[in-house]
Amino acid sequence: MDFLRPASWEEALAAKAEHPTAVPIAGGTDVMVEINFDHRRPEYLLDLNRVGDLYEWEVGEDRVRLGASVPYTRIMEDLRAELPALALASHTVASPQIRNRGSVGGNLGTASPAGDAHPALLAAGAEVEAESVRGSRRIPVDDFYTGVKRNALAPDELIRAVHVRRADGPQQYAKVGTRNAMVIAVCAFGLALHPATRTVRTGIGSAAPTPVRATVAEDFLNAALEEGGFWDDGQAVTPSVARRFAELCAAACDPIDDVRGTAGYRRHAVGVLARRTLNWAWEEYRGARRGTEGAA
Amino acid sequence: MRVHFTVNGRPQEADDVWEGESLLYVLRERLGLPGSKNACEQGECGSCTVRLDGVPVCACLVAAGQAEGREVVTVEGLAEYAGQRSGDGPPRAGGTHSQAGEDTRLAPVQQAFVDAGAVQCGFCTPGLLVAADELLERNPMPADADIREALSGNLCRCTGYEKIMDAVRLAAARQSEGT
Ligand SMILES: Cc1cc2nc3c(=O)[nH]c(=O)nc-3n(C[C@H](O)[C@H](O)[C@H](O)COP(=O)(O)OP(=O)(O)OC[C@H]3O[C@@H](n4cnc5c(N)ncnc54)[C@H](O)[C@@H]3O)c2cc1C
Ligand code: FES
Ligand code: FES
Numbered sequence: 001m002d003f004l005r006p007a008s009w010e011e012a013l014a015a016k017a018e019h020p021t022a023v024p025i026a027g028g029t030d031v032m033v034e035i036n037f038d039h040r041r042p043e044y045l046l047d048l049n050r051v052g053d054l055y056e057w058e059v060g061e062d063r064v065r066l067g068a069s070v071p072y073t074r075i076m077e078d079l080r081a082e083l084p085a086l087a088l089a090s091h092t093v094a095s096p097q098i099r100n101r102g103s104v105g106g107n108l109g110t111a112s113p114a115g116d117a118h119p120a121l122l123a124a125g126a127e128v129e130a131e132s133v134r135g136s137r138r139i140p141v142d143d144f145y146t147g148v149k150r151n152a153l154a155p156d157e158l159i160r161a162v163h164v165r166r167a168d169g170p171q172q173y174a175k176v177g178t179r180n181a182m183v184i185a186v187c188a189f190g191l192a193l194h195p196a197t198r199t200v201r202t203g204i205g206s207a208a209p210t211p212v213r214a215t216v217a218e219d220f221l222n223a224a225l226e227e228g229g230f231w232d233d234g235q236a237v238t239p240s241v242a243r244r245f246a247e248l249c250a251a252a253c254d255p256i257d258d259v260r261g262t263a264g265y266r267r268h269a270v271g272v273l274a275r276r277t278l279n280w281a282w283e284e285y286r287g288a289r290r291g292t293e294g295a296a
Numbered sequence: 297m298r299v300h301f302t303v304n305g306r307p308q309e310a311d312d313v314w315e316g317e318s319l320l321y322v323l324r325e326r327l328g329l330p331g332s333k334n335a336c337e338q339g340e341c342g343s344c345t346v347r348l349d350g351v352p353v354c355a356c357l358v359a360a361g362q363a364e365g366r367e368v369v370t371v372e373g374l375a376e377y378a379g380q381r382s383g384d385g386p387p388r389a390g391g392t393h394s395q396a397g398e399d400t401r402l403a404p405v406q407q408a409f410v411d412a413g414a415v416q417c418g419f420c421t422p423g424l425l426v427a428a429d430e431l432l433e434r435n436p437m438p439a440d441a442d443i444r445e446a447l448s449g450n451l452c453r454c455t456g457y458e459k460i461m462d463a464v465r466l467a468a469a470r471q472s473e474g475t
Contacts, residue, residue, distance in 0.1 A: 001315035003297055003361040025359055029339055032357040035316045036337040045315060049362045095449025096427070097354045098339055181448035182340060 004046045009053055009131075012158060015046055017133040020155035022046040026054070026069045027101035029094075030110045054105065054160070062166050065129075068105025068159040075104070083164055085120035085171035085190045085203075092116055092175045095182050105159045108144065111151040111210070118145065118211030119190030120173050122203030125165040132156040138163070145210035169193035170284035172277035175205070176261075176269045186261040189249070189273035193281050198222070198231050202274070207253035207266045217248030217274070234289040237282050242275050249274035301363045303327060304373025313360045320344045320355035322363075323370060331371040331422045342450035345423035346370045347377075352430045354449075371422035374429055378403035381433060405429045408467035409460075416454035424450045428464050436471055438464070 004022060006012035016022055022044035025031045034040035048054055054069035057079065064082050066075070072090035076099070080087040086104070093099050093116050107117040108128060118141075126141040130153055141162075144152050153159070171192040177183030188205035200221050202214045224241045225231055250271035255263040299310045299322065310326040318337070323329045323346070333343035337356045344355040347369040355368075369377050379401075402410070405428050415421050424447060431438055431446035438446070443464045452460060 003315040003359070005361065005364070025362070028357045028359055028362065029354075032318060032359060033338045035359075036318065036356065041316070045359060045361070047359065047362055094339065095342065096446060097342055097345055097352050097449040098357075100351045101353050101357065181445075 001042065002044045004044055005050060006046070006048075007050050009051050009160065012046065012048060012051055013131060013133050013156075015044075016158055017156045019044045019046070024048055024109065024158060026103050026106045026109075027071060027098075029098050029102040030106055048105075048158075059166070062168075063163045064166055066104060066162045066164060068108075068161055069103045070105075072099035072102055072104075082166050083120075083124065083171075084167050085123050085173045085192055086117060086164060088171070088173035089116040089120040089175075089188075089190065092173070092183075092185075092188075104162055108151060108159055108162070109153075111145055111149050113145075113148060113208060113210055114185045114188075114206040115211065116173075116175065116185060116188060116205065119188050119203030119205040120171075121162065121164060121190075122211060122213050123171065123173075123190035123192040123201045124167065125192075125194075125201060127163045128152075128159055129161040129163060130154075130157045131160045132158070136160070142213060145212075148209045150210075167192065168197075169195040170281040170288070172281045174273045174277050176273065184260065187253075187255070187266045187269050187273070189270060189277055191274070191277040191281055193285050195231065195285065198226060200225070200278070202249065204249065204252060204270055206260075207255040207270050209254065212252060212254075214249040214252035214274070217245050217252060220248055221245045221278075234286045236286065237278060242278055245278060246271040246275040297361065299360050299364050301365060302367045303329065304369055304376065310360070315359075315361065317360045318356050319346070319348075319358040319360050319363045319368070322360045323355060323368070329370055329372050333419055333422055335419065339449075340451070341420070341423070342427065342447075343420050343423040345426045345450065347426060347430065350430075352427050369426070371425055374406065374425055375401040375403045378405065378429060403429060404470060405432060405464070405467045408470065409463045412459050412463035412466050414455060414459040414463035420450060420452040420454075424452070424460060428460075428467070431464070432467055432471060437468055440465075 004015045006015050023042040024046045026048045054067045056067045058065045072093050075090040076087050104117045107115040121141045127138040128144050173190045175188040176186040185206040187207045190203035192201050204212050250267045253267045255266035257263050299313050310322050335341045335343045339354045339357045346355045349366050
């Protein structure tokens, strides 16, 4: 095994081009487990810890450019207002020690259906900035997950950053597990209200071969909210609308039975999480509306 | 490969390190610092917790090469580290070297674990101490929820955690009294 230590992004890209089989290592919270248990013996490890740019983020007017290696702890503490769903999701990852090292870039690299960043990124709206010596491209996160633990990166590409849409309304993230800390999701759900475009977006984790959006449920809800004038008068979401939304979210799942839960349980739980997160987010939206009306 | 980094304030060098080796292995097997424990090697138990440039991490999940040029604090150096932080040096009861077995000084959080009876088999203790000490550095008056959160990555199979909670509360109280 060789340990490659690029000191800059350009050097990292050059190393990856020269050794496309090299395994990048950022926080190491996935890679080291595989090496410790002999599940993986890469020819080259490509250490990204010395590439400082990957630990930086920039808050733009309508997007946050999040460096690939920014650890979850920073997202939880410093980007709560801009990226609420991702901050909530980050807080559910493992433990403080893991959150101090683990990153969204690593979560995307692993592309596990259970990765907690994914539903939040899908709901918020995000693009993955992938780069190689051949050039740079932006991959919409919806197209990034291509199969169980597979992603759209080419062998010579690295993730440089994730561009996440800044929240323009309330966002929620909820996860089902057997305890609060150190739990891989049985299933998870991210939801973002986008009052600026009067749309709701979703992300489902651990209930299909890849993280997915519940697009049929979104279309139904968007139409129901628009037709009922809900965005304008800030009335509570009708229970029948919430129920139908939950059913359609459950129907968007394609889960399996495994040690963490059965397919049937997952489908049911996703419906429950969908209804709850919608109600939480919508109540926050109504509260904020009342607040601004009161001030006017 | 050869790896250089600072451990408990002293420059260290490890030779013939295998590229896939963890920082934990290097500390324990190459540098003679067995304080950080190896239990799960998968980030689940926290018994290998060390500070890497000040940040608590699982040493079993840091590749040795990633520690190159960085500062590591292990439980062996905790008394000295806590002493430097408080500015008045650690309480002295023995030698001055932070090597295994040579140092009998205790950090306040270590003394609190002893006094509160928070140590049974002791296997989880080094990791808990490093995590608890970092909490008290960051948050001198933690609420119970803060303590639980800070220690949520550390498993203990013996104590049922209540005595550990007592120990951290005790260390915080003593710290705020300045004793
Ligand atoms: C005890 C434990 C509990 C965990 N709990 C959770 C949990 O609750 N939720 C969750 O989502 N995950 C969990 N994980 C998994 C892991 O922490 C996350 O997937 C984390 O986001 C990985 O980030 P990392 O920086 O450590 O990645 P690494 O381990 O460094 O890398 C992961 C993968 O991404 C690739 N990669 C890393 N950076 C890049 C890049 N810039 N470009 C291209 N590829 C890259 C690597 O080659 C590797 O394939 C847990 C892990 C452990 C050990
Ligand atoms: S040995 Fe590192 S977390 Fe268990
Ligand atoms: S005292 Fe035995 S594991 Fe904690």
